[in-house]
Amino acid sequence: MIPELGNFLLIFSMINSLLLISIAFIYPPKDKRFFLSASLVTFLAIFLSFIALEISFLTDDFSVLYVATNSNPNLPIYYKFAALWGGHEGSLLLFLLILAGWILVFVFFNEDQKYSSAFMNIVLFALLAFTVFLSNPFERLLPISSISGSDLNPLLQDFAFTIHPPMLYMGYAGLVIPFGIAMNFLLNREKVKQLEPIRSWSVVSWSLLTLGISLGSWWAYYELGWGGWWFWDPVENSALVPWLLCTALIHSSIATNARQIFINWTLALTILSLAGSLLGMFLVRSGIITSVHSFALDPDRGIFLLLICFVIVILGFSLFFLKSDSRGFKTDMGIYSKEFMFFINNAFLVTLSAIVLLGTIYPIIYEIFSGGDQITVGAPYFNMVTVPFALILLFFQAIGPLTKWGGNKIDNLNSIGIIIISSIVLSYLVSYLFFSFSFYEFVGNAIVLMLIQSLGFLAFKSFHSQRNINFSMIAGHLGLAILTFGITISSLNSVEKEFVLQKNESVLVGSSKITLENTQSVKEDNYYGDRVTFSFQEEDRILKLYPERRFYPASRMETTEAGIYPSVYKDVYISLGQKVGENAWAAKVQIKPLVRFIWLGAIIMFLAGLSVRTNFKFK
Amino acid sequence: MRTKRRNRVIFVSSLVASLFVAFIFIVLAMNENVDFYYTPSDLTSSKIINKDSLRIGGLVQEDSIKISKDSLKTNFLVTDLENSIEVYYEGILPNLFKENSGVIARGFYDYSDGIFYAKEILAKHDENYIPKEVKKALVNDS
Known part of the structure; x- marks a missing residue:
């Protein structure tokens, strides 16, 4: 009965949303x-x-197909609750809920936006229709064939997972608001001020996307047991692309608000970033690309998502080309002006997102055009192409904030010079003294130092001249500097070793000694397995690590739980491999310096985004 | 006005130049880092494939896994139910690596001894999941 009611309400909301569009x-x-x-x-x-x-889910109603395939009576109640978004249909419902929530919040806070909510509802309606007709979570499984249910994928039985999708979806769905505002502006243009809310809304989306992506990366780090934090997996990429576009949108809309420039560009970016997030959904859901995020794989359904994506992009861009009007817009800018820095920022961010997207969908394109030959694009492609662009972008990020709007000479020339030179010298010393010197290490550290000095200079200057400090901007950029530092140091200085150890046998990794102390079996409600105790001796400090190998009977799946010793300076990370013989295990140890800085930086970016002064008006 | 025009020239030329550089970069990186995918039948056929890095996919053949007792060395056969290839791998095996389940190996094929030397073994984290490539190979054969 309750599932039918749920289904009815979903259909009702779809009709209601269509009504709103028509009346509007x-x-x-x-x-x-x-x-x-x-x-x-x-x-x-x-x-x-x-x-x-x-x-x-909570009452284990396995007559509902979706519940039967994603839950299990033995699952702890907390995971039963979160299992709702463990599969395709349910996560779509969560997305719809969040999307409808954003639209409501928008309508509540913003006024004078005649068609905005109607355009947002077009997106909502399309996805609602897709859910109701093609991936209905309330579909019944009759007669009931399984009384115990299948299971929530064991890898997803984890705290970070339970909050990762909602955060990410809030970010994705939030991008519909700038789109709505932009579409309203095209149809109902009065003044450029109408576009002002785009900035706040895109910052909100961006913060949540940042948090969602970093939670995902954190989850992959400790749960997948491979010790990496970014794999250039298609699903990660399809979250990174909207993030990059959203970052571009924030900057472009800041320039639009401050100087009334890049107006058309801001409008185009709202369409592109929404398209990016819908395309991401298509890539994840359709199963067209193989990835660790194996959702229900049904290419036919995926095609409809692609169709929705195309319709919205075509709708957006046809309005854009019919209605956009550049008369009366300022376009000129000097190459020493802040405007130009924003231009560089946007050019690089959009290029980066295009590069990532190309690498992600290239296998599909290739397969179509070569008549079925299959390829994969490896992580080295992404590293090789994105890192240089990112470094140049970061270089300009250090300089950009020191320039002036409409400037026609280099402002703060002396300071910029001092910052650049001191960063190079310092980075050379730091890289040489503390780490194994390498080119990327040197460049990465130099740029991080430049960023920090430039932000410090800016903070000092605004403090000195009693002007308002742009706290959010400084904190957000600082977060990126910390993240970059973590990436540079941990990628270039990690040590790893694979080995087989008998009980009480030791192996040397660098100057540390690793010993397999003992093994024991573990058993919980939803899994059983082996736990191996390793001791890690470094100088006179001894750490204990407890990696596990688990078997989840409900889904007949084996997983690895890494043994991690976290600290600010470095993580020691052991993952178990196969059992070889009676008391011997294959294992892999990784020592990762400063890897925590990556997530620390991301959290700072998230908080900085939330702290942005909003211009919502209560009325 | 002249500065305006000069700026525009600088813009356009820098845009074109950076796009060109980006394009070159992408093409170079793609060439080096794209792995082609083959089935065991492709490799055992007469056509010689000389690539430093390629992927093969199939099922791990029953009773073919030989794990060394004191090192990380493993030998096993990958089959597409028509032909099979011996794969040698030294390293930690993924959780879902088991007989009769899908596997993808990345590495190179040595024609002189007929062994595929794998640098990486992928088995996906879902037991219902068969790599798309494997599914295709299996469908083609049946």
Whole structure:
């Protein structure tokens, strides 16, 4: 009964959303209350439908196909709750809930946006229709063939996983708001000020995307047991592309707000970043690309997502080309001006996202054009192509904040010179003294030092001249500097070794000694397996690590739980391989200096984004 | 006005130049880092494939896994149910590496001894999951 009710509410919200669109375009209501109440009804209907599915999960209603394939009676209750977004249909429902929530929040806070919410509802309606007709989470499984259910993928039975998708979806879905604002501006242009809210909304999306992506990377680091934090997996890439585009959008809209420049470019970016996030959804859901995120693989359904993506892009760009108007826009800028720095920022970010996207979809393109030959694009491609661009971008990131709007000579020339020279010297010393000197190490550290000095200079100057410190900008850029430092040091100075150890046998890794102390078996409700105790001796410090190898009977899957000793300076990371013989195990140890800085930087970026002064008005 | 025009020239030329550099970069990186995918039948056929890095996919043949007792060396056969190839790998095997389940190996094929030397073994994290390549090979054969 409850699943049918949920299904009914979902269909109801779809019709309601269609009604809002039709009324908004045919008889545009003067009163904002119409949009507010319609959005509220849509949101509540989806929310109740979400609750209905949650009830099915919590009561182990395995007559619902989706519950049967993604849950299990032995699952701890917390994971039963989170199992809702463990598969394709449920995660789509979560996405819809978040999307409807954003639209409601937008309508509540912003005024004078005649068509904005209608355009947002077009996206919502398309995805609702897709859910109702093609991937309905309430589909029944009759007669009931399984009374125990399948299982939530064991890799997903983990805390970071449970909050990673909601955060990421909030970021993805939030990109619909700048799109709506831009579309409204094209149809109903009065003043450039209409575009002002784009900045705040894109910053909110960006913060949540940053958090979602870094949670995913953290999860992959400790849960997949490979010790990496970024694999250039298609799914990671399809989150990175909208992130890069959203970063470009924030900067472009700052320039638009401050100087009324890049107006058309900002409009185009809102379409591109929404398209990026929908394309990402298509890539993840369609199973067209093989990846660790193996969602239900059904290419036919995926095609409809691609179709939705195309329709929205075509809709967006046809409005853009029909209605955009560059008359009266300022276009000139000197190459020493802040405007030019924003131009460089956007050019590089968009290029980077294009490079990542190309590498991600190249295998599909190749397969189509070569008549079925299959290839994969390896991580070295991405590293080789993105790193140089990212470094140049970071270089300009250090200089950009020191320039002036409309500047026609190099401002702060002396400071810039001092910053560059001192960074080079310092980086040379640091890289030489503390790390094994290499070119990338030197360049990476120099750029991090430049960034930090430039931000420090900026903070000092605004403090000195009693001007407002742009705290969010400084903190956000500082977070990126910390993240870059973590990436540089941990990628270039990690040590790893694979070995086979008997009980009480030791192996030397660098100057540290690793001993296999003992093995024991473990058993929990949802899994059983082996736990091996290793001791890690470094000078006179001894650490214990407990990597595990688990077997989840419900899904007949084996997983590796890495044994990690985290610290600010370095992580010691042991993952178990195969058991060889009675008491011997294959294992891999990795020592990763400063790897925590990567997530520390990302968290700072997230918080900085949230701290941005918003221009929502309460009314 | 002249500065305006000069700036525009600088813009356009820098844009073209950077696009060109980016393009060169991408082509070079692609050439070096793209792995082609083959089935065991492709490799055992008469056509010689000389590549430093390629991928093969198939199922791990039953009773073919030989794990050394004191090192990380492993030998096993990968089959597409028609032909099979011996794979040698030294390293930690993925969790889902087991008989009769899908596997992808990246490495090179040595025609002189008929062994595929794998640098990397991938087995996906879902037991229902068969790599797309493997599925295709299996479908082609049946």
